[in-house]
Amino acid sequence: MERSLENRWIERYRAWAATRGAASVPLLEAVRRKALEAFERLEIPAKGSGHGDRYHYTDLRTAFAGEYRLATEAAPASATDSDSLPIQGHRIRLLNGGCGEKTLTRLSNGVIFGSLAAAARQEPSLVERYYDTLTDPQDVFSAMSALWMQDGVFVYVPTGVEEPLPFVIEDEVGDGGEALYCFARHLFVFERGSAARLVWDHRSRGEASTLKCGTREVSVGEDARIEMVELYRLSAQAVSVSGGYVRQARNSRFESLSASFNGALLRHDLTVMLDGCGAENRTDGVMLAGEAEKFDYTTDIRHHVSDCTSSEQFKSIASGEGTAVFSGRIYVAPDAQRTNAYQQNNGLILNTGAHVYTKPQLEIYADDVKCSHGATVGQLDPEAIYYMRQRGISLQEARRLQMYGFVREVLGKTRIEGLAEVLEAMAVDKIDRL
Amino acid sequence: MLEVKNLHATVDGKEILRGINFSVRAGEVHAIMGPNGSGKSTFASVLAGNERFEVTDGEVLYEGRDLLSMSIEDRARAGIFLGFQYPVEIPGVSMANFLKVAVSEKRKYQGLEPLSAAEFLRMMRERASVVELDSKLTSRAVNEGFSGGEKKKNEIFQMAMLEPKLAILDETDSGLDIDALRIVGTGVTKLKRPDNATVVITHYQRLLDYIVPDYVHVLYKGQIIYSGDKSLALKLEKEGYDWLINQYE
Ligand SMILES: Nc1ncnc2c1ncn2[C@@H]1O[C@H](COP(=O)(O)OP(=O)(O)OP(=O)(O)O)[C@@H](O)[C@H]1O
Ligand SMILES: [Mg+2]
Secondary structure, three states: OOOHHHHHHHHHHHHHHHHOOOOOOHHHHHHHHHHHOOOHOOOOOOOOOHHHHOOOOOOHHHHOOOOOOOOOOOOOOOOOOOOOHHHHHHHEEEEEEOOOOOOOOOOOOOOOOEEEHHHHHHOHHHHHHHHOOOOOOHHHHHHHHHOOOOOEEEEEOOOOOEEOOOOEEEEEEEEOOEEEEEEEEEEEEEOOEEEEEEEEEEEEEEOOOOOEEEEEEEEEOOOOOEEEEEEEEEOOOOOEHHHHHHHHEEEEEEEEEEEEEEEEEEEEEEEEEOOOOEEEEEEEEEEEEEEOEEEEEEEEEEOOOOOOEEEEEEEEEEEOOOOOEEEEEEOOOOEEEEEEEEEEEEEEEEOOEEEEEEEEEEOOOOEEEEEEEEEEEEEEHHHHHHHHOOOOHHHHHHHHHHHHHHHHHHOOOOOOHHHHHHHHHHHHHHHHOO | OOEEEEEEEEEEEEEEEEEEEEEEEEOOOEEEEEOOOOOOHHHHHHHHHHOOEEEEEEEEEOOOEEHHHHHHHHHHHHHHHEOOOOOOOEEEEHHHHHHHHHHHHHHHOOOOOOOOOEEEHHHHHHHHOOOOOOHHHHHHHEEOOOOOHHHHHHHHHHHHOOOOOOEEEEEOOOOOOOHHHHHHHHHHHOOOOOOOOOEEEEEOOOOHHHEEEEEEEEEOEEEEEEOOOHHHHHHHHHHHHHHHHHHHH
């Protein structure tokens, strides 16, 4: 294997490590050392390279080859700005992977949220119990993000607490004119019987090239009920490589919805481990890729035990030279009887040159399983457009109605107050540029 | 209102309309009959501006304007309404949203202020009752999962919302049960005004009991081969088209 790229990153790391002070958190440093060992034998995957076909359509190696500055010192995050979502909630602000002041907020009901670095310092035993416990040791991006992380998001909801207000993560990347890399690790712990909702807003500050690489771990306790909505509205030069590991205990429910609106390359890698009987997972997404944008959502839903349910619905529209990829693996372990797994992916291609790829992958080792998947890729329906125009609706509006009608079903699933309207406005805005 | 002269149209190079002459004045009701495949739907589609068909000869004047040079949506905004033989399903687009956009585009074209949300809702409710359309249907996606008859009723509901000057109804009676036929027939009659006109394309005389035509035309192989008054429809119902076709050929 040709390792010049990895070696360059290792040199970068050593140079940075030499300049770092001693005031670091032991727990994060222990994971960092482990990550360095892992990174020394892992490779940054090129397109199509092995790894069970996880990188079939998307080249991430090139993305890491730029000579960007590494954002190592967490800059202070901004106060509320005009781009901020009009959603009520507990704000967690990140800039280039850091929470600025590295503070933690504690609510009277026991909820703790804010900076992961602060949590590792102030709540070491809690963080130690969960940090870096769910990641895959073969995952080079989780190793890289642990290696360079300074901070990230931490949310803890204790046993039995139903937090009424959503957590709103305002995650900005960019720093005026300079091209940069930034890394972060995030940790979410939802204890038994808790309930919480989260909105994660990925935004750019400025137009410079950026690469954001983050890995999150989400532990969902027994009977917990969690909803997470993510929206990506990054600049045209921004790359995001985001990994997620979700472990669900008995009878828990985790619902996620991700909306990929803007960014040069958005790669999502989600692994869901259904480890407790009766757990329910819902993973939905919308990708609207225009110009040369490339959005790739890869999921691995792992039914490790019996009586779990998973459902995935992804809808994509691609125009220009845009590409949307959905690869969905469903794994059903030999003992995971009475599994119910559902997956659906529908794509619309607006012109030749645009691409929608869909790759279902079912690995089923149990016999009493209900598993269905379906994929369609099509074009706008000229009959429907003609019909609308015959009612006096302009061609542009007819296309917009049809495209929004296509993705509406998915975006409308969120129950977070006011969020569906926000997503709708953003989707329509993007659709007008497709 | 409408003046069609020597209209020829082709699809994929095949000539379907072969010299249609046809005129409609305000206040009139015309029925177009004719055997399957004779070109009735094609004629309606060409008037609506369907881009699948190519007009190769002839002209169409609508209120003195050259209709064939107008876009599909401008024809609609100028008052041409086509009730589709096969209404199209539009998943994800609600009836309410679809009609809101259609009504407001039309009002904009006419230089009118948009309706308020309350006015629009009231109008929806009122017009849905013209064809006794179940109000649940108006909250669903356009035609999605509607029964055949519901789709046809929905066409007339949309006509009631858009108040066209020239409505062309292509086999709006097919697929309707006896009660629905009466409701649709009387509904269309309720929408009739001295300044609008209706063209109904149908195979059966029974719709014409409700929508009484001033003229009945027979279209055959892309031409109007015979025109008469409403008694022609009765005669065709009894005797079929053979006597006319023999005369023509
Ligand atoms: N897209 C097309 N490609 C080829 N032929 C077509 C196309 N559309 C219509 N035709 C042909 O044009 C002719 C006229 O069709 P049209 O639908 O206008 O008939 P119609 O009089 O409405 O018939 P019906 O009573 O069955 O509704 C038919 O022979 C039909 O097959
Ligand atoms: Mg027809």
